[in-house]
Amino acid sequence: MNRVVIDNKGIPPLAGICSYEEACKPGFTVDQSVNLLKRFNFIAKNLNQILSAHLAAVPEWEVKCAFGYHLWLDAEHSAAIRKRVSEMREPPLHLDQDPDEQLRIWLDEAIRAENTVELLTGVYRVIRPEIVKALSQYIGNMNKMTEHPTYRLLRGMLQDEEEMIAWGEAALAALMDSPEQASIAEQWEAHLRAFLLAAGGVSGDLDAVVCEAIPRSDGQRYEMDPMPRRDERFIDPYNTSAKIDSYFWDENCSPEERAYSLIYKRLREMDVPEWMGPILYKTEGKPWEYYTDLSRQLWDETRHAMLGEIGLYFGGVPFYKYPIHMGSSVILNTEFSPQEAHLILWRIEQSLMPKHTGKQKEWEIAKDTNNPISLLIQDYDWADEVLHAQIGRKWLVPDYGSLAAMTESGDQAMKAWGQANVKTADWSEQAEWWPQFMEEIRANELARKG
Incomplete structure (x- = not known):
């Protein structure tokens, strides 16, 4: 029941948020x-x-x-x-x-x-x-x-x-x-x-009931399983026979091959969220802004892999049909500390900042291929990676004292990672698959045009 009639000139009062009552x-x-x-x-x-x-x-x-x-x-x-x-x-x-x-x-x-x-x-x-x-x-x-x-x-x-x-x-x-x-x-x-x-419910407003269920927890912090896994759709996950990081640079490659090597490179980025998950979970005692920043970066990297998934859909190929390498996350999660893994991630992204050898160049290559999806993907990938390099500097420089010291440590970590990564090559027969992939892409394109 209204307490009094208010003349609001017919205009909703209180900014339209609620009624007087x-x-x-x-x-x-x-x-x-x-x-x-x-x-x-x-x-x-x-x-x-x-x-x-x-x-x-x-x-x-x-x-x-x-x-x-x-x-x-x-x-x-x-x-x-x-x-x-x-x-x-x-x-x-x-x-x-x-x-x-x-x-x-x-x-x-x-x-x-x-x-x-x-x-x-x-x-x-x-x-x-x-x-x-x-x-x-x-x-x-x-x-x-x-x-x-x-x-x-x-x-x-x-x-x-x-x-x-x-x-x-x-x-x-x-x-x-x-x-x-x-x-x-x-x-x-x-x-x-x-x-x-x-616990009396989420809000704590219910009468608490004694829990008689047997807990799995022993009261200690949960020990996560750091080993990355992929389901049965994914084949030969340690196959590195395709030089995906090289094809898009090669001017002797066709525009479509350069475009799809960039798209596949994005698809392969699922290994980054797989190695960032342990960084987020295992790193304790940071301000919440640290976890917010790294969660944003993890989501961006996940999104990049999904953009690769979309790019292959555009080309008519299921994203799981050909090998997606996951050796990087396996080695980083099992043989390196969370801080070392974060440092390596930053060092990779910092190396992608130079104009003529980094993300801008990848965007220019995508532009020249006339593949609209590849160009769109690279445009946003470039923007995201600039942010990610800033996140790395923001949180790692204080740990190392200076950018120069962090860069030196990063170079050493990259070297150790490269040496450790070699072992995953033996986990695959390294059967060549890229030519078959490109043949399928070209056949699909001809079928669409026909």
């Missing part, structure tokens, strides 16, 4: 809001870590792609919440501490999924739906005017979460192709929900 609801106090935001932040942070820890080991390409995207969204959500909390009479201190011991135990179980079905069930059938439920409840009860910045933040998070859940449910439906897989999902969901009830 809605603006009069009590909503949440600042302290209540901060406490809830800290719980949301803790879950977003842990989701970023769960996906980082598993990205390399999950064998399904499409799951790797989604993890690369979603862990960046989780990092962004955490960063936005941290900023909002800092605006609410609460300095952003202690945001990395556990707001609730039972909440930590719940997420500690979720990261211990033992296969892709369990992992997707935990993240997309339990954790994210519970976040959506808590966000929706918060938005429904809040005063949208008094804490409008929070409303706007949570509304965006809610949309992201709903879109991620939709992907996860579709992926689960595809992977649960037997009663055994469906049973695995059902049992893992029940297991995690038991721990969630012990």
